[in-house]
Amino acid sequence: GCTSLTAINVAEGNTAYVSENGVLFNKSKTSLIQYPAGKTDSAYTIPDSVTYIxxxxxxxxxxxxxxxxxxxxxxxxxxSGCLYDKTGMTLRVCPAGLGTFTVGKDVAWVYSGAFSGNNLNEVVFSEGASATLGEGAFYDCMNLKKIVIESNANVVFNVASIGFLDSEKHTIYVVAPEGYTIPESALYGNIEIVYSEHPSDSEDCKEFPIIYVVIGAIAVLALAGGAIVVKKRKA
Structure with missing residues (x-):
């Protein structure tokens, strides 16, 4: 949570740790221990020596x-800028700066904490995907609003795959095949899941016609000298 921390530096005489460009490693640089949350670079290349993160x-x-x-x-x-294991079958880290992400059908495992604390607002599990999510895969993804599970995708949520530590209510829209549900055990915190069978039923698609119908009604009534009170429909 140290979001203002831009660098971690280690004294030259330290026998256990070393830093490079503000990133903390063990002395032999086989373990990447911490990338500073406040570092402003948009891209980072992991050294070849690193075998553990x-x-x-x-x-x-x-x-x-x-x-x-x-x-x-x-x-x-x-x-595509995301970190995987050598085989490409395990998604290890999705960078925090991404807003949307698609999990491909070659991914079998989404590592614990893969999306932790990032800015992701929408994730799509592509058609034919077969992926299992680790505990805390979506831990404290404060902007997460939509999960899309395309046809023939097999997505397994583990215990607390989606979790929030604050007391605020988090509403997540899930677009999935008919009958698909995320188990209660996969949710930790104050979370409301709203299901939609088809993408065309999503709240984003409903907002467009509603907004413009309301604007048209206001314009007509304004010309007629009338007034209108609009109450936003609750999802």
């Missing part, structure tokens, strides 16, 4: 939109 190492790094790995790294790979 600490849990939530990139938490709340809101400026970060791309994490890259060279082909020489033995344990990790990157695709």
């Amino acid at each position: 600490g849990y939530d190492a990139f938490l709340s790094a809101d400026s970060l939109k791309s994490i890259e790995v060279s082909g020489n790294n033995p344990n990790f790979s990157s695709r």
Whole structure:
């Protein structure tokens, strides 16, 4: 949660830790321990020496939109700016600066904390995807509003896959095939799930015609010298 921290520096004589460009590693640089949340770079390349990345190492790094790995790294790979294991089947970290993300059908496992504390507002599980979400995969994604599960996608939510620590109510719209539900055990905190069978039924699609009908009605009544009170429909 140290969102103002732009660098972590280590004294040269330290026998356990080292830093490079403000990022904290163990002495041998095989473990990336923490990327400062307040670092303003939009992209970061993980050194080839890194074989282990600490849990939530990139938490709340809101400026970060791309994490890259060279082909020489033995344990990790990157695709479209996101961090995966070497096989590409485990999504490890989705950068906090991304607003939308699509989980491809080659992803089998979404790592615990993969989306923790980021700015994501919409995630799509593509058609034919078969993915299991780890505990806390969507921990404190404060902007998350919509989850789309396309046809023939098999998405398994683990315990507390979606969680919020604050007391505020978080409403998430889920567009999924008929009959699909996210288990209660997968939710932690004050969360309301609103289901829609078809994307055309989503709140975003409803807002457009409603807004313009209301504007038209106001214009007509204004010309007639009348008045109108509009109450927003509750989802």
